[in-house]
Amino acid sequence: MTDSPAPLQERRGFLAKLLAIVGGGAALLAPTALGAVSFFNPLRQKGRAGGFFKLATLDVLPDDGTPLKIAVVAERVDAWNRYPNESIGAVYLRRAGKKDVKVEALQVVCPHAGCSIMFEPGEKSGKFFCPCHNASFDLAGVRTDRTSPSPRDMDALEAEIRNGDEVWVKFQTFATGTSRKTAQS
Ligand code: FES
Numbered sequence: 001m002t003d004s005p006a007p008l009q010e011r012r013g014f015l016a017k018l019l020a021i022v023g024g025g026a027a028l029l030a031p032t033a034l035g036a037v038s039f040f041n042p043l044r045q046k047g048r049a050g051g052f053f054k055l056a057t058l059d060v061l062p063d064d065g066t067p068l069k070i071a072v073v074a075e076r077v078d079a080w081n082r083y084p085n086e087s088i089g090a091v092y093l094r095r096a097g098k099k100d101v102k103v104e105a106l107q108v109v110c111p112h113a114g115c116s117i118m119f120e121p122g123e124k125s126g127k128f129f130c131p132c133h134n135a136s137f138d139l140a141g142v143r144t145d146r147t148s149p150s151p152r153d154m155d156a157l158e159a160e161i162r163n164g165d166e167v168w169v170k171f172q173t174f175a176t177g178t179s180r181k182t183a184q185s
Contacts, residue, residue, distance in 0.1 A: 051170070052158075058165040061095040061103065065139065066126065067119050068093050069108065072171050091157060091169055092119065092128070094139065105169045106141045107155040114176045117154065128154060151179040 055070045062068065071090045076083040092106045106128075110117050115132035128137040133149040141154030158170040175182040 052160070052168045053171050054162075054166050055091065055105075055169050056093055056167040058095070058101065058103070058161065058167060061093055061167070063095065065094055065096060066121065067106070067128075067139065069119065072169075089171060089173065090116075091171065092117075093159070093167060093169070101161070103159045103161060103167050104140070105157040105159040107157055107172070107174065109155070109173060109176070110135060110150060111152045111155060111174065111176055111178075111181075112150040151177065152181060155181060 053072055053074065055072065056068070060068065069090055069092055071087050073085050074088050076086045076088065090108045092108060094104045094106075096102045096104050108117050109115075110130040110132065112130065112133060112135055115130050117128050117130045117135075117137070120126055120129050125139055127139070127144065128141065130136070130150070135148045135150040136144045137150075137154050138144050141156060143150055143153055155172075155174045157172060160168045162168050173184045175184055
């Protein structure tokens with residue numbers, strides 16, 4: 001027995017509609033699935049960089065303006081866990097000014113390629129130095145060499161003295177390898 005032409009056409013029409021519905025559904029589902037992957041991906045980590053951190057009190061900063069390297073410790077959160085007290089970076093803090101005491105804060109990450117800048121004490125005041133490609137900076141973080149491999153001076157961070165002696169710093173990281181200071185966090 002063979003199919004009559006009318007039912008065959010109906011079945012083809014039904015099949016075409018079914019494919020269109022399934023295809024449309026898949027198109028709607030795709031962004032939702034991507035969103036779910038992004039939301040539940042344990043590697044999607046939220047740092048607390050970009051906010052102010054209380055990093056020290058004035059009495060721990062040397063009176064003579066010698067910089068002190070301070071680790072920035074914060075809670076790190078990912079999709080599954082909270083990690084309290086993890087190091088998310090470091091800054092150099094330096095006391096400046098005698099009467100009106102100020103605090104200067106510099107990011108330790110070298111703007112050239114991201115190595116850690118070191119402080120070298122000297123006979124007078126010392127200097128900052130990046131061991132990776134020999135960039136050097138004065139105490140204010142300014143490049144001391146016109147041919148410096150670093151495309152910009154060290155990255156200054158906002159620092160405030162609160163409640164008389166607490167040193168708070170807005171901790172940020174910046175893009176490396178460019179003369180423009182572009183915040184990343
Ligand atoms: S990374 Fe610092 S000089 Fe190259």
